[in-house]
Amino acid sequence: MLSAGWVGFGADTMVDVIWITMPFLLAGLWMTFKISLVTILCGSILGFAVGMLRTVGGWLVSATLGIYIHALRGTPFLVHLYVIYFMLPALKIPWLQFEAFPAAVIALSLYTSTYVAEIVRAAIQAVPRGQSEAARSVGMTAAQCMWHVVLPQALKLMIPPMGGVYVIIIKGTSIVSVIGISELVRAGEHATQRHPRELMLIYGMTALMYFAYCYPVLRIARWAETKFGSVRLPS
Amino acid sequence: MPSETPIVVVNDICKTFRIRGRPPVQALRHVTNHVDKGEVLVVIGPSGSGKSTFLRALNGLEPIDSGSIVIDGVDLTDPKTDLNRLRRGVGMVFQHFNLFEHKTALENITMPQTVVLKRKGSEAYEIGHRLLDRVGIGDKADNYPSELSGGQQQRVAIARSLAMTPKVMLFDEVTSALDPETVGGVLELMKELATEGTTMVVVTHEMGFAREAADRVTFMDDGAIIEEGTPEAVFDNPQHERTKLFLSQII
Numbered sequence: 321m322l323s324a325g326w327v328g329f330g331a332d333t334m335v336d337v338i339w340i341t342m343p344f345l346l347a348g349l350w351m352t353f354k355i356s357l358v359t360i361l362c363g364s365i366l367g368f369a370v371g372m373l374r375t376v377g378g379w380l381v382s383a384t385l386g387i388y389i390h391a392l393r394g395t396p397f398l399v400h401l402y403v404i405y406f407m408l409p410a411l412k413i414p415w416l417q418f419e420a421f422p423a424a425v426i427a428l429s430l431y432t433s434t435y436v437a438e439i440v441r442a443a444i445q446a447v448p449r450g451q452s453e454a455a456r457s458v459g460m461t462a463a464q465c466m467w468h469v470v471l472p473q474a475l476k477l478m479i480p481p482m483g484g485v486y487v488i489i490i491k492g493t494s495i496v497s498v499i500g501i502s503e504l505v506r507a508g509e510h511a512t513q514r515h516p517r518e519l520m521l522i523y524g525m526t527a528l529m530y531f532a533y534c535y536p537v538l539r540i541a542r543w544a545e546t547k548f549g550s551v552r553l554p555s
Numbered sequence: 556m557p558s559e560t561p562i563v564v565v566n567d568i569c570k571t572f573r574i575r576g577r578p579p580v581q582a583l584r585h586v587t588n589h590v591d592k593g594e595v596l597v598v599i600g601p602s603g604s605g606k607s608t609f610l611r612a613l614n615g616l617e618p619i620d621s622g623s624i625v626i627d628g629v630d631l632t633d634p635k636t637d638l639n640r641l642r643r644g645v646g647m648v649f650q651h652f653n654l655f656e657h658k659t660a661l662e663n664i665t666m667p668q669t670v671v672l673k674r675k676g677s678e679a680y681e682i683g684h685r686l687l688d689r690v691g692i693g694d695k696a697d698n699y700p701s702e703l704s705g706g707q708q709q710r711v712a713i714a715r716s717l718a719m720t721p722k723v724m725l726f727d728e729v730t731s732a733l734d735p736e737t738v739g740g741v742l743e744l745m746k747e748l749a750t751e752g753t754t755m756v757v758v759t760h761e762m763g764f765a766r767e768a769a770d771r772v773t774f775m776d777d778g779a780i781i782e783e784g785t786p787e788a789v790f791d792n793p794q795h796e797r798t799k800l801f802l803s804q805i806i
Contacts, residue, residue, distance in 0.1 A: 448653075450651055450653035451653060453616055453649070453653060454647075454649065454653035454654070454655065454712075455655070455667075456616065456639075456642065457616060457642055457645075457646075457647040457716075458642065458643065458667040458671055458715065458716070458719055459639050459640065459641075459642040459643035459667070459719065460639065461639050464670050464671070468666060468670055469655055472657045473656060473657050476657075
């Protein structure tokens with residue numbers, strides 16, 4: 321009885337803690353969901369464009385995009401986030417002033433795009449040369465060949481690694497808490513400050529929520545992989 | 556123009572492969588040749604003799620360094636030439652079939668028609684079915700390439716090329732990757748095409764086929780044409796030492 325008053329807030333049992341912290345954690349999950357969804361969407365579109373351009377563009381385009389990809393992949397995401405959120409505003413350029421949410425989404429999208437771009441490039445190049453030679457030999461243009469022959473086969477190759485990247489990005493969104501965004505991990509930390517005796521419980525709930533979000537993504541990727549048939553490429 | 560004009564005129568073409576870190580390889584040395592309408596030209600020669608490069612140059616898959624190739628009056632080496640348009644009229648069958656793996660046998664034949672020739676789906680399907688029957692695998696229309704034997708895949712590939720009603724058909728060692736028991740059927744099909752008057756350029760190691768089906772045989776070695784003539788002349792009475800050596804090695 322004594323400890324109940326000392327811990328305070330009247331929340332004592334685990335059920336109470338779950339009951340009280342759940343809305344905050346769900347709000348955090350919702351933020352994580354929003355950030356990751358926008359990021360995955362924008363990052364994939366940008367990455368697809370970069371990967372395609374890198375494959376079909378000339379050496380100059382390819383080299384330029386290569387620098388973009390390797391510069392972003394070779395530096396920590398946290399640095400990108402600081403540059404966009406803290407450094408760019410200091411340049412006093414009006415359209416480079418970002419609030420926390422856009423800054424997080426932009427930084428994460430750029431980061432995601434580099435991984436997606438490499439997956440797209442690798443998948444396109446993994447489609448045997450004979451496929452495009454056959455397409456060109458019947459008179460298809462380079463674009464027709466890409467659209468009707470190469471991409472449909474490359475897409476299947478992209479699905480498994482793409483699912484992996486998406487899950488890494490979803491979990492990676494936790495890092496944007498450093499610029500004050502209340503996503504799931506941040507919400508969990510707040511909860512532990514209110515209920516310091518229930519660390520295990522709260523972090524456990526947080527982890528379960530991430531799992532509940534990520535696991536279906538992996539399942540969907542697996543489903544898509546079998547649904548569209550594992551490609552058998554000619555030797 | 557009278558029909559004497561050859562459908563393919565190859566004039567003094569050269570091609571050198573330059574791969575970084577390796578000595579350059581001169582694959583074609585001043586090759587001049589021609590193919591008449593309805594003629595079957597068979598190109599023979601050892602591996603690395605440039606015969607496949609020669610064939611691939613004929614539809615622009617392998618750009619050449621110098622010389623000219625004129626197909627039915629259109630200069631392939633002219634930068635203003637629409638290569639895609641030209642390739643519609645030059646069918647190509649590959650050693651490894653190169654069927655579109657994500658399409659059924661029938662779709663392999665219909666897709667180029669609808670995409671390139673803008674034929675209606677119904678028309679393309681009709682042509683597709685007719686050609687699959689023609690090459691002897693009408694019952695495999697809905698099978699994917701991975702479900703077909705090599706010989707069946709090669710038949711689909713031949714049908715895919717025929718669907719474009721090409722002026723000339725190029726065959727690049729089309730039986731080399733086949734199981735022995737399926738080789739004969741594909742060669743038989745090619746002989747039928749030959750007797751029907753299809754203009755063909757055939758790169759092959761099948762000397763029996765060359766002897767039987769060729770109107771003219773060209774022997775290549777080290778990127779150059781060494782000798783050419785009727786099958787009888789080349790096989791029974793070769794003039795050049797290298798031709799004799801090659802024929803003695805393979806027969």
